[in-house]
Amino acid sequence: MTSSIESFDKAIISRQPNFNERKTRSEFRKVIPNLKTVVVHCFDPRVTGIPAAVAKALPGQIYPGEVFEFVGDDGRKNIGSNTTIFPVVVAGGRASASAQLSISVACHLFDIDNVVVVHHTDCGGTYFTPEGFIETFKEEFGQDITDLWDGDDMSLENFSQSLHRDVRNVRHSRGTPRHVNVYGYLYDIETRELHLVEKNPGDPNAPRGAAWR
Numbered sequence: 001m002t003s004s005i006e007s008f009d010k011a012i013i014s015r016q017p018n019f020n021e022r023k024t025r026s027e028f029r030k031v032i033p034n035l036k037t038v039v040v041h042c043f044d045p046r047v048t049g050i051p052a053a054v055a056k057a058l059p060g061q062i063y064p065g066e067v068f069e070f071v072g073d074d075g076r077k078n079i080g081s082n083t084t085i086f087p088v089v090v091a092g093g094r095a096s097a098s099a100q101l102s103i104s105v106a107c108h109l110f111d112i113d114n115v116v117v118v119h120h121t122d123c124g125g126t127y128f129t130p131e132g133f134i135e136t137f138k139e140e141f142g143q144d145i146t147d148l149w150d151g152d153d154m155s156l157e158n159f160s161q162s163l164h165r166d167v168r169n170v171r172h173s174r175g176t177p178r179h180v181n182v183y184g185y186l187y188d189i190e191t192r193e194l195h196l197v198e199k200n201p202g203d204p205n206a207p208r209g210a211a212w213r
């Protein structure tokens with residue numbers, strides 16, 4: 001007999017009796033205790049090497065690291081990871097709305113120092129224009145996506161502009177803590193090398209979560 005979906009729902013931590021959100025948050029940090037860096041990159045299956053390349057480019061980073069079991073203070077078995085990098089995988093590696101939610105959630109749950117946005121050469125996002133995308137989508141699927149996303153987030157016409165826009169948008173989002181460093185890199189799909197295009201250091205005096213100290 002397979003488990004019902006309800007039995008999985010009952011295990012959701014925030015539904016437990018006496019759920020203590022702040023304590024739970026500091027406990028959850030222990031499952032990935034070294035997490036420091038969010039890497040936003042493209043969903044192209046040829047560029048899955050990007051997080052490992054970032055691990056080499058930035059000091060003190062580990063990716064993919066190891067997944068391990070440990071017993072928590074509450075006696076429960078947990079699954080942990082010693083990676084320092086959280087990949088956020090989206091079309092074109094564009095750091096727009098959904099990627100920014102992932103950045104904010106990562107900063108809520110973990111002690112994040114860096115957000116790294118990576119675009120790559122030969123990206124599918126360089127093979128179409130926003131206008132062509134909207135027009136063809138309407139022709140083929142009969143649906144108008146004009147106002148769903150900003151045209152400047154849909155495709156990649158110029159790497160320095162796309163990286164500049166994404167680094168700026170992450171930096172100026174209220175969902176990005178001000179102490180976080182924001183980087184923009186171009187990944188060369190042939191040489192598998194990263195080229196630093198933008199660097200926007202965080203403010204070391206900005207407020208930072210007290211739960212981590």
Ligand SMILES: [Zn+2]
Nearest residue numbers: 042044123124
């Ligand atoms: Zn791509």
